[in-house]
Amino acid sequence: MNSGFTDILLLLAIAVVLVWAFRKVKLPAILAYLTAGIIAGPDIMGWIADPDEYHFVAELGIVLLLFSLGLEFSLPKMIAMRGQVFGLGAGQVVICTTLFAVLAVYFVEDWVSAFIIGCTLALSSTAVVIKQLGESSQLTSKKGQMTVAVLLFQDVAVVPMLIVIPLLASSSDISMWESLGYALLKGTGVVLVLMAIGKWVLPHVFREIAKLRTDELFVLATLLVALVAGGMTHLFGLSMALGAFLAGMMLGESKYKHQLEADIRPFRDILMGLFFITVGMQLDLDVFVANIHWIIGIVLGVGVVKLVIVRVLAGLMGERKEDAWGSGLMLFQMGEFGFVLASLALSFKLFDQTTASILVGVGVFGMALTPLVIQRCKSFVSYIIRPTTQPEEDNLPYPTDEHSRVLILGFGRVGQTIARFLTNEGIDYLAIDHDAKRVQEAVAGGQKVFFGNAIRRDILRAVHADEAELIIISFADDERAIDVLKAIRNLNEHAEIIVRSRDDVRLKAMMEAGATQVVPDTLEASLMLVSQILSRSGVPIRKILSRLDHARRSHYGDMHGFYPGETTDMDPEKLDRLQFLHAVSLPKNAFACGKKLIELGLEDLNLQIKSVRRGEQEFIEVHGDFELMTDDIVLLSGGPRAIEAGESYLLNG
Template sequence: MPQEFISVISLMLVAVLCVWCFKRVNLPPILAYLMAGFLVGPAFLNLFDHPEQMHVLAEIGIVFLLFSLGLEFSLPKLVAMRHLVFGLGLGQMVLTTGAFSAIAFLFGFSLAPALIIGGMFGLSSTAIVIKQTTEMGILNTPRSQLAVSILLFQDLAVVPFLIAIPLINQPADAGIMTIVGEALAKGIVVIGFLLWAGKWLLPRVFKEIASTRTDELFVLTTIVTALLAAGLTYAMGLSLALGAFLAGMMLGESQYKHQIESDIRPFKDILMGLFFVTVGMRLETSTILPYWHIILFGTLGMLLLKVLIVRVAASIFKANKTDAWAAGFKLCQMGEFSFILASLAVTHSVLEAATASILVTIGILSMAVTPFLVHNSVRFANILTTGNQKLTATEFPDVSPPAKGHVIILGFGRVGQSAARMLGMEKIAYMAIDFDPIRVQESLLASEPIIFGDVSQKSILHNANIEYAQSVVITFDQTNKAVDAIRTIRDISETLPIIVRTRKDYHLDTLYAAGASQVVPEIQEGSLMLVSQIYHYSGVPISRILKRIQKERKQKYDHLHGVFPGETTEVSYENIDKLQFMHAITISDSAWVAGRTIHECNLDKHGVKVKKVKRAYEEINEPSGGFVVAAGDVLIISGKPRRVERAERKILDGH
């Protein structure tokens, strides 16, 4: 087996283990990839004799990372928040870059490297901050919106650095103004062309590709578009990442944005991970250990100074003091694009590898403490704030439930919200409970009566005045969780009606046994509604339709069970014992069952029923046990997949 293959497999194994371990302690995957690179690099395992050979794939990873950033970059949001973005965001970036550039200059760096270092410290982690605030359900709070506006400007601020870094070490005899002028001219030409292509050419290309309905072609076109845009800017003497960002930004305004995001996500995640692995491979203990005190004090100093700068920038634009402090604690880390700038700076000999290694280590440490800082940002902000501008620790305001006669909706997803709207049309009061912080935050902003909490907790149900409710509706399709909620409700009240929605009827008996008053299987009820419409347009009287539907419900949807499996029927380990298959068996002269009754087959033992027998020109539905099977008959049996197989063997050979 080739050594290179073993090295790659080892790298992937280390990466998987690192991501798993970091996820267990709630740290972002970026840190895991950096750690994996550190472990397989020269400092420890030294798996690659020529690690620079991986940098080509890493650069492609940067291309897809910037392309996806462009897709997510929202021009309408930028315009809507322009006062904060170009006010507070610009102020933070200028002050932070200036402050850290001055510090770097005092430490002996020349002007150009000092500015790059300042830019690296000026950026924050969009991925970590947005993910953390979204999971906490605080993305729409004023303090988080301050942070988002700064992050939006930082995303824009990356572009000038991507243009400038390749130009810094150009020959001096050409003159700095000439170099900058040429770069600006090239940038204008490239941006103009990509704007034109994004508005007129790419939509037509993707429309034609989408019309072919070929997934592979759509994915391939997306990849080629990103790489062509990156190649164009590179050919003009600019960075690969700039072209990818611009192409993504253009396609981000098209109708194909979400499909493109979905298609490139696997490539982006894998290649982006590879990029951060290569960054981690550049970390060397021989470089880091002698400077541990600089790294430690540098990390603490950066965190404190960035919090203070955000607070100062926010005060200039008269933002709420406590919101400003809280936003500062959210944004005081170094960003993932700082690593990209460090990588480009080393590639173009703007920074030495040892310097970049120290800066990246500071960035890693700052990212490691970010989840803790975001989670406690309000508490820290309140400590630093005097007066009555303090914030409450909870992100969800108290909502008073109706006094009595209301419906409690457990789960406020698609079904729960639909039920709420229909209840509202009849002026029936309701109270919703949901465990998704984002959904609760959005619903509260829309003035919906909802509280955050676990529906299986008695205290949460008491907060919704369950003692005085007229009914409870469980709308989520999670049987175990629903059973827990039903049992908790039954401990409070034995008579309160509980209506449970489930997607399929696999767990009807379980839910009824737990104490549900009515279980509504979504798929079966949908089929009944469809059939009722067919009956109606076929001239069946309404009264007869209603009787048929009621009878089917009482019989637990017996006639809706069982399907003839096909090539596309999905059978998995989880559902093989829940599916109901139908199977047609032709009875030959030599079949064991020929001349015997259905009762003699003892199919009940196998949990299988004979639904129908086809004989010559007649059909016998649900034949009795005394029915004698003859050669030439076709038996249609129904049951679980494995039991159908056993029943067929019994019918044909008697075993």
């Protein structure tokens, strides 16, 4: 077998195993690719003796990454967030780059290398941070928005950095400023040409391609546009990534934006993976191990500097200190574009292999810590500002021996809506919320809201939760709601407790924890749609209300289970709690043919039979004495693994 083919095969195999393993422990895939590169590189297994062989293909990953970034780059969004983007973002990049470059001069004794190190360390990881913000539901928070604004400016700042590095390596006699001016002139010309093509040519091209409804042609055209734009800027002596970014920006305002992004993503992710593998191959393990103390020190030092700078800048802009500290904490790591800059500088021999290996090590350590830091961000911030926030918290209204028939736990949008309706009906209520700003705003507006964490028993006793007749848990945090339910039931066994939930995944657990009624957002939205549809279809309102009441009284019994699709979230942590529907057709020699349901005992597999279709007939309610026949189609309801086992049992025994 060809040795090159064997090398690629081994590389893919180790990448697949490592990505799976890293995702299982909730670490970014980028770290898996870097580790795969380290293992495959010359220092360990030596499968790939010369990483430069794959450099061009890996560079295409950067081109497609910048193309995707251009697609997401929205001028209106930039204008709307201009204060944070150009104030906080620009300040962070400029100050951090300058400070890190000045510090680096003492170690590398070369201002060019020091400047590139400053640029590299000033950037944070857009891919890892935004993914973690989304997974931890902090993307729409104030600190999340501030973090995104800084990352947005950093991503834009990468473009001039990519232009400057080749100029710094130039051996021309022309001065640096003349080179920059010349590059700016060339860049302006290329931008104008590409923008003209994007405005007057590409929309017509993609319109014609879209009419043919050929996915392959659309994908090919997308790749061609990204690569041609990159090739044009490369011809003018600029970065290929810059051309790809401009091409993406041109198409970002078109109606094809989302389709283009979906088409390019698989190629981008695979090629980006290859790029990070080549970065890992460049890591000199001897240097890495010898300088591990420096690497850890740089990660901590860079993190502290970024934290303080973002805190000070955000404070000057009038942001809350909790949000300022939180945003600074999230941006502590070196980003994936840092690897790009380090790799580019190394290829132009602007600094040595030792420096590159140390920077790669800094990036690896930072990215490994990022998921933990973002998930625990609130705890870290609370610890940092604990001494200074105590007086403010003392000014918040805490519950002290307050009574009310109705207790609302959580005063977000849903809790406030409930409160308005109760007020309109003259029903007294009392609310608790742990968001200090929200409580202050609500109290100023005349609402009866107190600051406190509903899981704490001293808070529950202070509002006499042991005597309340009706308690509503209105926040959509299912795990926290279960803990609150247990705390309430230890105090009050008789109150009716209505719990809001995102879906029906933890409905059973909530009922077991003491909920009187669980109201899942997803299922209730379905019921509201159904009521509107039935009403407009001429069904009497009394009948509609009866159907809705039956669904709620049966705890949405008929609504559990759904047919999964390609877009269904198959997160292993959620998989065991999901309820799927699956149709099983019984062929002639199936084990279940001729057997009664009571003989099969499907209940032991945690399965339900929703219906059985026999030709044109459909049997909705089937019982133990119902006999299955050849060509019956059995609709099973249960967990994914139970359904797999049930199908195998019905067919093979």
